Amino acid sequence: MKLEFVSIVATFALFRSVFGVKRELFKTCEQNGFCHRNRHLANAISNKHGSYSSPYSVDETSIRISEEVSAIEGSIMKKLPNGKAVELPFTIEVLKSDNIRLTIDEKERSDPKSLRVADKRFKSRRFNEASKYALKGEPEISVNAKLTKESITDKSTGEKYLSIIYGDESEYEAQITLSPFKITVYYHGQPEIILNDRNFFNIEHWRTQDQQASELSPEETDYGTFKDEFKDSQGDHLPFGPESIGVDVSFIGYDKVFGIPEHADTFSLKDTTNDDPYRLFNVDIFEYETQSKFPMYGSIPFMVAQKKSATAGLFWINAADTYVDIKKGSPAQSNPDQIVLTSEKSTKTHWFSEAGILDLIIMVDKSPLAINKKYGELSGNPELPQLFTLGYHQCRWNYNDVDDVLDVSEKFDNFEIPYDVIWLDIEYTENKKYFTWKKGLFDDHVEMNKKLAETGRNLVAIIDPHIKTDYQVSNDIEKQGLGIKNSDNDDTYHGHCWPGESVWIDTFNPKSKAYWNKLFANNTDFSGDETNLHIWNDMSEPSVFSGPETTAPKDIVHYGGWEHRSVHNAYGLTFHEATYDAMSKRYVNKRPFILTRAYYAGSQRSAAMWSGDNKSKWEFLKISLPMALTSQVVGMPFTGSDVGGFFGDPSSELLTRWYQAGIWYPFFRGHAHIDSKRREPYIAGEPYTSIMRDAIRLRYSLLPVFYTGFHHASITNAPIITPLFYSNPENEDCYEIEDEFFVADSGLLVKPVTQEGATSVSIYIPDEKPYFDYHTHELIQGKGSHDLQAELEQIPILMQGGHIFSRKDRYRRSSKLMKYDPYTLVVALDEEGSAKGSLYIDDGETFDYKKDDDFVYVDFAIKDNKLQSSVNVGKQTPFTELLDKVKVEKIIIVGKDISFSSSAKVSQNGENWEAETIGINNNAFIIRNPAVAINKSWTIELN
Numbered sequence: 001m002k003l004e005f006v007s008i009v010a011t012f013a014l015f016r017s018v019f020g021v022k023r024e025l026f027k028t029c030e031q032n033g034f035c036h037r038n039r040h041l042a043n044a045i046s047n048k049h050g051s052y053s054s055p056y057s058v059d060e061t062s063i064r065i066s067e068e069v070s071a072i073e074g075s076i077m078k079k080l081p082n083g084k085a086v087e088l089p090f091t092i093e094v095l096k097s098d099n100i101r102l103t104i105d106e107k108e109r110s111d112p113k114s115l116r117v118a119d120k121r122f123k124s125r126r127f128n129e130a131s132k133y134a135l136k137g138e139p140e141i142s143v144n145a146k147l148t149k150e151s152i153t154d155k156s157t158g159e160k161y162l163s164i165i166y167g168d169e170s171e172y173e174a175q176i177t178l179s180p181f182k183i184t185v186y187y188h189g190q191p192e193i194i195l196n197d198r199n200f201f202n203i204e205h206w207r208t209q210d211q212q213a214s215e216l217s218p219e220e221t222d223y224g225t226f227k228d229e230f231k232d233s234q235g236d237h238l239p240f241g242p243e244s245i246g247v248d249v250s251f252i253g254y255d256k257v258f259g260i261p262e263h264a265d266t267f268s269l270k271d272t273t274n275d276d277p278y279r280l281f282n283v284d285i286f287e288y289e290t291q292s293k294f295p296m297y298g299s300i301p302f303m304v305a306q307k308k309s310a311t312a313g314l315f316w317i318n319a320a321d322t323y324v325d326i327k328k329g330s331p332a333q334s335n336p337d338q339i340v341l342t343s344e345k346s347t348k349t350h351w352f353s354e355a356g357i358l359d360l361i362i363m364v365d366k367s368p369l370a371i372n373k374k375y376g377e378l379s380g381n382p383e384l385p386q387l388f389t390l391g392y393h394q395c396r397w398n399y400n401d402v403d404d405v406l407d408v409s410e411k412f413d414n415f416e417i418p419y420d421v422i423w424l425d426i427e428y429t430e431n432k433k434y435f436t437w438k439k440g441l442f443d444d445h446v447e448m449n450k451k452l453a454e455t456g457r458n459l460v461a462i463i464d465p466h467i468k469t470d471y472q473v474s475n476d477i478e479k480q481g482l483g484i485k486n487s488d489n490d491d492t493y494h495g496h497c498w499p500g501e502s503v504w505i506d507t508f509n510p511k512s513k514a515y516w517n518k519l520f521a522n523n524t525d526f527s528g529d530e531t532n533l534h535i536w537n538d539m540s541e542p543s544v545f546s547g548p549e550t551t552a553p554k555d556i557v558h559y560g561g562w563e564h565r566s567v568h569n570a571y572g573l574t575f576h577e578a579t580y581d582a583m584s585k586r587y588v589n590k591r592p593f594i595l596t597r598a599y600y601a602g603s604q605r606s607a608a609m610w611s612g613d614n615k616s617k618w619e620f621l622k623i624s625l626p627m628a629l630t631s632q633v634v635g636m637p638f639t640g641s642d643v644g645g646f647f648g649d650p651s652s653e654l655l656t657r658w659y660q661a662g663i664w665y666p667f668f669r670g671h672a673h674i675d676s677k678r679r680e681p682y683i684a685g686e687p688y689t690s691i692m693r694d695a696i697r698l699r700y701s702l703l704p705v706f707y708t709g710f711h712h713a714s715i716t717n718a719p720i721i722t723p724l725f726y727s728n729p730e731n732e733d734c735y736e737i738e739d740e741f742f743v744a745d746s747g748l749l750v751k752p753v754t755q756e757g758a759t760s761v762s763i764y765i766p767d768e769k770p771y772f773d774y775h776t777h778e779l780i781q782g783k784g785s786h787d788l789q790a791e792l793e794q795i796p797i798l799m800q801g802g803h804i805f806s807r808k809d810r811y812r813r814s815s816k817l818m819k820y821d822p823y824t825l826v827v828a829l830d831e832e833g834s835a836k837g838s839l840y841i842d843d844g845e846t847f848d849y850k851k852d853d854d855f856v857y858v859d860f861a862i863k864d865n866k867l868q869s870s871v872n873v874g875k876q877t878p879f880t881e882l883l884d885k886v887k888v889e890k891i892i893i894v895g896k897d898i899s900f901s902s903s904a905k906v907s908q909n910g911e912n913w914e915a916e917t918i919g920i921n922n923n924a925f926i927i928r929n930p931a932v933a934i935n936k937s938w939t940i941e942l943n
């Protein structure tokens, strides 16, 4: 056994570096028991063309309706072929912000007394805590829902249903059909979402192997119910037998659906009829392929559907292995499997998870931004990061020692390329023992970090969840029972990862979290009194080289007796939350920066994420854009891909284009595999180095735009890079656009070059507003495609008329050194000569903006030739006072017919003066040094 195990690990380690993705390591849907069964059931039901009779009905006598808590409770009964019935208690609640939440449990497993047989090693109930991680807290209940007192009979169909009317203007209705169980959500009288429209609803109830034959319906199969048939299942003993949950969800009139990351696939999700479903199962998928529904490192089970008149969202709160099938098309009346409620095109989805309770939230609203906001209210908005985290990050596996780190840092300065963070990968440790520093190479790490801090720079070091056996940390974990347990729930689970044999910290356990806290405290081996060390949490799917599908066996056990099967997708989140917590104690009142590879719904509250091990190929540059856009839709906007590609060596052209695209990633980091050649931007030589430097400097000059965007995201969950349909939901032509985006709400429209040898791009303009070239200020107008020049040194960027944004144009070595630099305002006028914008400023590091209102928020507006800044100072503090010295040094105004030509009369603080103007230059009107302070309101009259 031991030998066999070693050889598996050795083989794995070998192909990790030699070959591409090993598909055979991962289960196909066909090979994954619960996927196989749920698809089988769905196909059998579809093939019955309407003659299938669902076994699931609400027991009318069980219904309890409460207006006070806007909830309906009761039981769904599942009729079994042997005449018995299984009770499935449900609740339907109307949440604040007009969302419907449905939960369905299984009585027998939720009541320990009535459990016939339980495997004592595990908690017997279905996992009902995914919402603890996916949601920021218990959601508030709506106060304006009207619930029917008793069931209503539909005159035309004879079906009985319950009705809930909700929304400020009673614009929503949810109808709960009793038999078969079904929920239809209406918005302004239109059906939007139907749950169990196709009768795929399925709760695999608890049964013994002996009972199974008499309890399976003819449409079901017993494939993989008590034995994992996958060749590399490594003895998963399925202690509860089959326990999956599933339901179909139809989006009526919605042609396009988005979300459910992580997949290296198109932005608009594809039909899966002739393919595997999209799988949500956090795995270490090295050398992943593009255009694939394969699972990746993270999972957010949230889907958004878009049509002209509305946006809908489905939040599937389950942390187990999950699949989503998607079927598109207009309803064909001949096929009863199709929706007949409307003649419009629709998208029909089918969701199923391997374990846990069924818990989902349905949202419908007028726009994508409104859905983002609703999701943020439930799951939490992304945390406002420190400003430096929006600068450039320089990483590679590995910088070898202190001298290497300082040498790279110095070279950036020599080439006048700004950067904010340098990263250390696993080799900085002593034999991959986290919380140690490699002797002889990183002895002076504290000094090194102090040197970096002198120029405002930061260091990020990697800490993974696998802990090498036989040293202090793993000994503590084993002794104190803080690791994930083996499937007998008696001893700590052992597996293999970078350090060889390892244990995994179980961050579901509060005691493990307390221990994790101590490891980061300032008095351990990992200490240093600097405040510029931050953490990278990698391999947290968890990646287990010796495990099935490169991850942990599903039947190992977590704190509280939960099987790994039920909590898998949330493990990475608990890990980076533990690190966040530890770092917030290490540096009091500093916003921690954690980068995670594995993520789940809710990760946005405490981490940034990147798309893992991509390749130095054009197709990976291309796919990074839809992947980043998807993250914006599902509330995890702080994301990016390894610039340059992780595996391989990019050509200088690819690297340059990647930097030009990467400056728009919310998280902007260059990274490379240990076998890749060095490729810091100063290495390529001219003209590449200068072009990359200019691109990075452009990012730095736009940091106020990104930071203001993150401020808005932290309040409303608005995207940082915004898909085109967000501002043009009525324009269906832009729904699928995945290679262009707006930058937050600045009106900057960007189309990065992702084509080898390109000298121009075709950019799609989604509306009739005037647009101006970012560099030449030339007017480009007209909905549709336009050609833009894109020689190697050119980044195609347009400015949409109607916006004002702020820049900081002076080159500094890091963002910290730009703190008190003056601003340049760019005003792009709309047809009426008007524009608006905003700017958010705080100390960029602490939580004082939250605790003490220590921030400044500026609204800019121009109308009738009067430019105005209205300042809201959260509170007068030493910092907001200091901003007195921060001035606007330049204002650039572009517009179609600029009527003013010479004078600019400035007023601020009761004083008036005339600012110097340069008239029209390069298609723009320029005001030189208006000298207004940024923290007080002002006006400028233009004539």
Ligand code: NOJ
Pocket: 397, 425, 426, 462, 538, 539, 597, 612, 613, 646, 671, 672, 673
């Ligand atoms: C896998 C990560 O995805 C990659 O970025 C990192 O360099 C290696 N682990 C080594 O830590």
